[in-house]
Amino acid sequence: MKTAMKTKTFLLSGLLVALVLGGVVSFYASSHPDGLEYVAEEVGFIDSAGDHAAADGPMADYAVKGVDDQRLAGGLAGVIGIGVTLLLAGGIAFAVRRRGGSGADGADVDRAPVPSER
Amino acid sequence: MHVPDGFLDAPTSIATGAVAVAGIAVALRGARRELDDRTAPMAGLVAAFVFAAQMLNFPVGAGTSGHLLGGALAAVLVGPWTAALCLAVVLLVQGLLFADGGITALGTNISLFSIVAVGVGWLVFAGLRAVLPTRLSIVPAAAGVAAFVSVPVTAAVFVGLFAIGGQAPVPLDTMLTAMLGWHVLIGVGEALITGLVVSSVVAARPDLCFGARPALRARREALVASTGQQAAA
Numbered sequence: 630m631k632t633a634m635k636t637k638t639f640l641l642s643g644l645l646v647a648l649v650l651g652g653v654v655s656f657y658a659s660s661h662p663d664g665l666e667y668v669a670e671e672v673g674f675i676d677s678a679g680d681h682a683a684a685d686g687p688m689a690d691y692a693v694k695g696v697d698d699q700r701l702a703g704g705l706a707g708v709i710g711i712g713v714t715l716l717l718a719g720g721i722a723f724a725v726r727r728r729g730g731s732g733a734d735g736a737d738v739d740r741a742p743v744p745s746e747r
Numbered sequence: 748m749h750v751p752d753g754f755l756d757a758p759t760s761i762a763t764g765a766v767a768v769a770g771i772a773v774a775l776r777g778a779r780r781e782l783d784d785r786t787a788p789m790a791g792l793v794a795a796f797v798f799a800a801q802m803l804n805f806p807v808g809a810g811t812s813g814h815l816l817g818g819a820l821a822a823v824l825v826g827p828w829t830a831a832l833c834l835a836v837v838l839l840v841q842g843l844l845f846a847d848g849g850i851t852a853l854g855t856n857i858s859l860f861s862i863v864a865v866g867v868g869w870l871v872f873a874g875l876r877a878v879l880p881t882r883l884s885i886v887p888a889a890a891g892v893a894a895f896v897s898v899p900v901t902a903a904v905f906v907g908l909f910a911i912g913g914q915a916p917v918p919l920d921t922m923l924t925a926m927l928g929w930h931v932l933i934g935v936g937e938a939l940i941t942g943l944v945v946s947s948v949v950a951a952r953p954d955l956c957f958g959a960r961p962a963l964r965a966r967r968e969a970l971v972a973s974t975g976q977q978a979a980a
Contacts, residue, residue, distance in 0.1 A: 686846055
């Protein structure tokens with residue numbers, strides 16, 4: 630039987646992928662309007678959009694204010710956003726989880742044999 | 748598909764806000780059954796991943812782009828209730844810190860992403876899983892199909908909300924056709940990304956993919972049965 634990846638390795642690799650996507654790859658994302666925005670322009674209701682209340686915020690539109698280099702400003706915004714999202718969602722998940730390991734739902738049965746993990 | 752402030756009138760925005768609050772309350776209860784010490788970190792990671800992936804607009808033709816919604820992806824990886832919470836956190840962070848998605852439209856966006864996209868994504872996935880063989884190999888494909896379906900359905904629900912409380916007099920049939928056309932294309936991207944990510948997780952740690960649990964259990968039972976037969980022989 631193949632050895633499963635350690636949980637810590639798995640989680641850290643996943644986070645690394647997210648950070649590379651949000652911090653580096655995001656610079657190369659398409660800057661064209663998305664489907665909804667494009668349709669709003671085409672069909673003619675884009676003008677009903679108001680200015681965003683946080684449009685002057687320090688990280689509005691995924692660019693950290695005061696950082697001149699666009700690549701860095703965007704990358705930094707991505708990394709900060711990922712960090713905040715991770716902590717907030719992770720925090721909520723820990724707060725509502727069942728305490729004391731895996732429980733009722735048969736999650737224990739689903740546990741992969743990971744000999745090295747203890 | 749982040750709805751900005753102003754597209755929908757105040758009564759509609761208040762109504763979607765109430766729907767979103769009720770949805771989150773139900774999801775908080777439901778997520779309790781999905782989350783334990785082992786899966787709680789996955790919820791944080793999935794939310795962070797969806798946030799990152801939503802920064803990556805991919806081109807879908809003449810002057811248009813799309814990005815992952817992530818509803819089906821999150822539902823398959825951490826379960827539908829937890830996924831609804833993950834998407835709500837992503838939208839909250841995007842709206843408050845990055846001016847992406849209106850603040851008065853937060854209820855609308857949470858209703859669309861956390862309830863419609865996650866809900867449709869999970870129902871299609873669970874439906875396919877019920878009729879297909881209980882095998883790990885079908886999980887990424889079923890997730891991809893669910894992801895594909897979730898995008899145009901979410902787009903259509905937005906048009907429905909616009910029909911109720913849209914702030915501009917536009918022909919709704921033209922709008923529906925345009926929204927469905929573009930979001931079917933965006934759905935193809937959604938399906939590819941979802942299938943790829945789910946297959947990576949299933950390859951590395953199938954036990955950390957919520958939607959793969961029945962297949963994993965079946966595989967283990969088959970394994971136990973075959974070793975039992977060997978022992979008896």
